[in-house]
Amino acid sequence: MIVIMKPKTSAKHVAEVISQIEADGYQVNLADGDNQTLIGVVGESDKPFDPKKYEALPGVERVASVTVPYKLASREMHPQDTVVNVRGKVFGANKVQVIAGPCSVESREQIIDIAHAVKEAGAVALRGGAYKPRTSPYSFQGHGEKGLQWLAEAREQTGLPVVTEVMDSNLVPLVCQYADVLQIGARNMQNFALLHAVGESQHPVLLKRGMSSTMEDLLMAAEYILSHGNNRVMLCERGIRTFEKYTRNTFDLNAIPVLKHLSHLPVIADPSHAVGKREYVDALSRAAVAAGADGLIIEVHTDPEAALSDGRQTVSVPQFQQLMTHIQRIAEAIGRTA
Numbered sequence: 001m002i003v004i005m006k007p008k009t010s011a012k013h014v015a016e017v018i019s020q021i022e023a024d025g026y027q028v029n030l031a032d033g034d035n036q037t038l039i040g041v042v043g044e045s046d047k048p049f050d051p052k053k054y055e056a057l058p059g060v061e062r063v064a065s066v067t068v069p070y071k072l073a074s075r076e077m078h079p080q081d082t083v084v085n086v087r088g089k090v091f092g093a094n095k096v097q098v099i100a101g102p103c104s105v106e107s108r109e110q111i112i113d114i115a116h117a118v119k120e121a122g123a124v125a126l127r128g129g130a131y132k133p134r135t136s137p138y139s140f141q142g143h144g145e146k147g148l149q150w151l152a153e154a155r156e157q158t159g160l161p162v163v164t165e166v167m168d169s170n171l172v173p174l175v176c177q178y179a180d181v182l183q184i185g186a187r188n189m190q191n192f193a194l195l196h197a198v199g200e201s202q203h204p205v206l207l208k209r210g211m212s213s214t215m216e217d218l219l220m221a222a223e224y225i226l227s228h229g230n231n232r233v234m235l236c237e238r239g240i241r242t243f244e245k246y247t248r249n250t251f252d253l254n255a256i257p258v259l260k261h262l263s264h265l266p267v268i269a270d271p272s273h274a275v276g277k278r279e280y281v282d283a284l285s286r287a288a289v290a291a292g293a294d295g296l297i298i299e300v301h302t303d304p305e306a307a308l309s310d311g312r313q314t315v316s317v318p319q320f321q322q323l324m325t326h327i328q329r330i331a332e333a334i335g336r337t338a
């Protein structure tokens with residue numbers, strides 16, 4: 001349920017409604033717009049929620065039900081875009097923000113060199129996996145905490161905030177010591193213990209869509225994080241499995257405008273994992289920006305052919321520089337910046 005206050009209602013009337021909701025045993029999710037306040041009623045209580053009682057309170061315009069199961073993630077409950085601030089870089093505002101870096105952190109020199117290169121080209125955050133979810137147990141699994149330390153050193157040198165994957169709920173406190181954004185990988189989108197732990201952490205989260213998950217599954221996964229009090233969640237479309245074999249996955253461009261419509265959370269596109277071949281990453285980056293993505297996450301390496309993971313989809317530094325100029329033109333064409 002949402003209690004919709006009249007435009008420009010006083011703070012006193014808003015506070016009275018909130019204390020009534022809490023007295024009835026529910027929790028409150030406040031969406032304070034420029035002109036109007038919406039008070040979301042969440043959680044369970046023994047007392048049935050009585051809309052008529054609330055509609056009689058001063059300042060209340062009406063009470064509406066939220067028609068979707070992902071209440072906190074929904075735009076119905078929270079009409080304004082959520083803006084996620086990561087060390088002063090804002091995701092979900094007018095500027096299209098680009099996160100870039102290698103698939104895996106391979107060495108201290110590798111991550112520092114790439115960090116400088118992507119910053120120079122205009123990236124606002126650095127990606128790189130220290131813990132890698134690999135299909136084969138014989139593939140490179142990442143450098144673990146050492147990789148996190150190298151990422152932190154790259155941040156110190158460049159000022160770029162660090163986005164890195166956490167694969168296990170037990171590792172959340174450790175990864176939080178180094179990372180600015182916790183990435184939840186596609187394979188872990190429905191690892192509910194992990195979603196719970198990152199929800200409790202209050203760290204910004206980049207939540208990737210599971211490879212066979214619907215948009216509603218993704219929004220329900222986001223709901224787990226939000227319901228633990230962490231509002232700093234970004235959704236990531238990274239391609240889904242289909243019958244098409246030529247590309248690694250199928251980039252679901254639909255997801256960008258649909259998620260923006262259904263949810264207030266920023267939407268980031270990952271064309272690298274979506275298509276799996278570097279020659280198509282530029283075109284899909286342009287398409288994602290044109291479709292309204294708030295940001296991109298791109299795999300970049302100084303020597304893509306030698307990358308220890310995902311080399312085939314990783315662009316070189318010159319290719320990344322070109323991609324950045326291309327998306328700037330698209331962003332401008334739709335009234336954004338990049």
Ligand code: PEP
Nearest residue numbers: 103185186187208238273
């Ligand atoms: C990655 O970002 O390198 C990664 C493993 O992504 P995904 O979870 O989307 O496959």
Ligand code: MN
Nearest residue numbers: 103299309310
């Ligand atoms: Mn990768």
